[in-house]
Amino acid sequence: MSRTEALRRLYLLSWRLHRGPVAAYLALTVCDILATGAFALSLRELIQAALGKHLAPALYAAGGAALSWTVTIIGGAARGNVGNLLTEALSRELDVEILQLIGRFGELARTERPEHADRTAMVRGSGEVIAHGIWTLVDGAATIVRLVVVVGILILVAPVLLVLVVLLVPALLLPRRGQRRIRAAAVAGAQDVRLAGHLHTLLTDPAPNTEVRIAGAGPALHARAEQAWERVARRQASAQWAAAGIGASGWALFILGYTAAMLLIVHQVTTGRAQPGDVLLIATLAGTLRTQAEGAVRALHRTADGMSALDAYTWLHREAGATVTAVSPGRIPERLHRGIRLHRVSFDYGPGREVLREVDLTLPAGSTVAVVGEHGAGKTTLVKLLCKLYEPTGGTITVDEVPLAELSTGAWWQRTTASFQDFARFFFVARESVGVGDLAALDDDQRITRAVRDGDAEQVIAGLPDGLGTRLGRSFGGAELSRGQWQRIALSRAAMRVAPLLCVIDEPTASLDARSEYAVYQRQLTMAKSLAGTAGTVTVVVSHRFSTVRTADLIVVLGNGRIVEQGDHEQLMALGGTYAELYRLQAAAYLDDRSAVQ
Numbered sequence: 102m103s104r105t106e107a108l109r110r111l112y113l114l115s116w117r118l119h120r121g122p123v124a125a126y127l128a129l130t131v132c133d134i135l136a137t138g139a140f141a142l143s144l145r146e147l148i149q150a151a152l153g154k155h156l157a158p159a160l161y162a163a164g165g166a167a168l169s170w171t172v173t174i175i176g177g178a179a180r181g182n183v184g185n186l187l188t189e190a191l192s193r194e195l196d197v198e199i200l201q202l203i204g205r206f207g208e209l210a211r212t213e214r215p216e217h218a219d220r221t222a223m224v225r226g227s228g229e230v231i232a233h234g235i236w237t238l239v240d241g242a243a244t245i246v247r248l249v250v251v252v253g254i255l256i257l258v259a260p261v262l263l264v265l266v267v268l269l270v271p272a273l274l275l276p277r278r279g280q281r282r283i284r285a286a287a288v289a290g291a292q293d294v295r296l297a298g299h300l301h302t303l304l305t306d307p308a309p310n311t312e313v314r315i316a317g318a319g320p321a322l323h324a325r326a327e328q329a330w331e332r333v334a335r336r337q338a339s340a341q342w343a344a345a346g347i348g349a350s351g352w353a354l355f356i357l358g359y360t361a362a363m364l365l366i367v368h369q370v371t372t373g374r375a376q377p378g379d380v381l382l383i384a385t386l387a388g389t390l391r392t393q394a395e396g397a398v399r400a401l402h403r404t405a406d407g408m409s410a411l412d413a414y415t416w417l418h419r420e421a422g423a424t425v426t427a428v429s430p431g432r433i434p435e436r437l438h439r440g441i442r443l444h445r446v447s448f449d450y451g452p453g454r455e456v457l458r459e460v461d462l463t464l465p466a467g468s469t470v471a472v473v474g475e476h477g478a479g480k481t482t483l484v485k486l487l488c489k490l491y492e493p494t495g496g497t498i499t500v501d502e503v504p505l506a507e508l509s510t511g512a513w514w515q516r517t518t519a520s521f522q523d524f525a526r527f528f529f530v531a532r533e534s535v536g537v538g539d540l541a542a543l544d545d546d547q548r549i550t551r552a553v554r555d556g557d558a559e560q561v562i563a564g565l566p567d568g569l570g571t572r573l574g575r576s577f578g579g580a581e582l583s584r585g586q587w588q589r590i591a592l593s594r595a596a597m598r599v600a601p602l603l604c605v606i607d608e609p610t611a612s613l614d615a616r617s618e619y620a621v622y623q624r625q626l627t628m629a630k631s632l633a634g635t636a637g638t639v640t641v642v643v644s645h646r647f648s649t650v651r652t653a654d655l656i657v658v659l660g661n662g663r664i665v666e667q668g669d670h671e672q673l674m675a676l677g678g679t680y681a682e683l684y685r686l687q688a689a690a691y692l693d694d695r696s697a698v699q
């Protein structure tokens with residue numbers, strides 16, 4: 102979508118939303134332009150009639166000037182109010198649309214790129230700036246028409262004053278160059294603004310702030326945030342000064358021209374080639390010219406902000422469009438018959454950051470697969486590839502022999518459930534916090550109750566004052582949960598879908614004690630078995646605790662981006678490799694712990 106298309110679209114949207122106010126705004130704008138011309142002409146008549154001592158024409162001209170002045174003042178105020186109403190209505194629509202567009206980004210790799218994050222941060226919540234810019238643009242156009250009217254009258258009186266109009270051009274155009282500098286400074290500082298925002302979150306959000314306080318890192322983080330803001334302020338200040346200098350040089354030329362024109366008219370009056378009234382008229386009109394030109398420049402400034410946000414909005418449309426129009430000819434099977442296969446799959450987060458290297462792996466339909474390995478081995482990356490959150494940079498993933506890349510991302514997500522270690526906390530009532538796992542079933546209490554059971558969260562819900570109707574999250578006056586309890590809510594959410602083809606549980610029990618972990622895992626296994634019968638679901642569990650995953654059908658050990666070992670528990674123990682060594686180490690540590698307790 103180009104800028105022109107976006108403008109056209111937004112004006113049409115405003116027209117559809119508020120025909121009456123749009124029509125009123127345009128009518129008031131036309132009246133305002135006419136009133137400006139009428140005022141200047143009435144003034145001229147008034148001066149001529151007064152100098153000629155003609156009372157009646159002087160009175161008519163005075164009436165005309167008063168009327169046009171009234172239209173300018175009252176109409177201007179009304180136009181301001183109607184403009185605000187239009188801006189507010191459009192900004193609400195835009196903010197909703199912007200959120201929807203951001204929500205359409207499928208692949209994480211793209212959204213994680215810093216330049217992508219910067220532009221998204223610029224466009225998020227910018228509905229008001231865009232809407233304001235859209236209506237300021239109309240204002241600017243009206244100001245330019247008013248200028249043309251004033252200029253026309255000026256030239257009628259004294260053609261030599263055309264030079265003033267020529268001198269207005271640099272005065273009007275140079276500030277745009279200054280504005281471009283200011284916009285470039287905003288773009289260059291976007292990363293620092295985000296950094297400062299992140300540091301602000303660390304310093305103010307209760308969860309990270311606890312850690313920050315205990316670590317005594319507060320002052321250092323404050324200093325970093327200050328440095329980031331200082332960099333932003335320095336860039337902006339230098340751009341603002343440069344813009345002010347450029348703008349002032351344009352106006353200096355105009356003032357020189359204005360002084361010369363006045364001297365010329367005075368000279369013409371003294372030599373009898375012009376009337377004394379012309380001096381007054383020209384002084385008034387030149388003043389109006391300057392006011393209108395300044396108005397046009399101000400409108401340009403305000404429009405420039407709106408246009409830079411509009412550019413980010415058109416970029417957002419293009420990015421979201423690219424995601425939506427991706428060809429997805431493959432059909433998602435009703436149930437899995439063969440399973441999911443990785444053929445020489447590689448993935449990197451950027452040049453030189455390869456995390457997975459030529460991984461070959463078969464996840465048979467109906468199986469439970471455990472992925473284990475050291476920190477940073479690539480376990481989460483692997484399951485995110487299966488979830489189609491990233492596209493492999495090499496090789497292919499197939500679902501019953503259909504390449505995953507050919508399946509629509511949205512449709513695949515409809516048949517996927519996932520619970521990650523950095524799970525989300527929805528500060529809604531508990532019913533919604535679970536039900537959001539399958540929006541279509543948000544009102545289905547039976548499904549939600551079953552999901553709560555499958556997520557082993559029955560006790561959590563029972564402990565809440567209004568059960569499933571309790572609001573969660575203290576920041577909204579609701580009940581606060583422990584991390585482990587939030588995690589059970591997340592597991593319940595993941596259990597909402599009826600027949601997923603892929604069920605991912607990444608570190609499902611990291612916040613739970615050993616007994617709870619065992620119970621949850623058993624429950625997940627039972628669920629996996631039942632889903633395997635319903636839809637041939639592949640359940641992938643990522644875990645560091647080998648004791649809990651020993652019953653999985655297949656255990657995959659990742660190391661250095663490759664599969665080091667795979668098989669079931671007995672096979673891997675018999676192999677006597679990494680798995681066997683780590684399993685024995687964990688078991689010994691557990692026994693030591695127990696004997697220490699006894």
Ligand SMILES: Nc1ncnc2c1ncn2[C@@H]1O[C@H](COP(=O)(O)OP(=O)(O)OP(=O)(O)O)[C@@H](O)[C@H]1O
Binds near residue numbers: 450454479481482
């Ligand atoms: N979004 C990202 N951008 C860039 N690099 C990333 C990103 N996510 C992970 N990595 C890098 O990829 C590597 C593998 O990370 P991944 O989270 O897949 O490991 P993991 O085995 O799940 O680790 P853990 O057991 O600690 O959760 C790490 O070195 C990490 O730094």
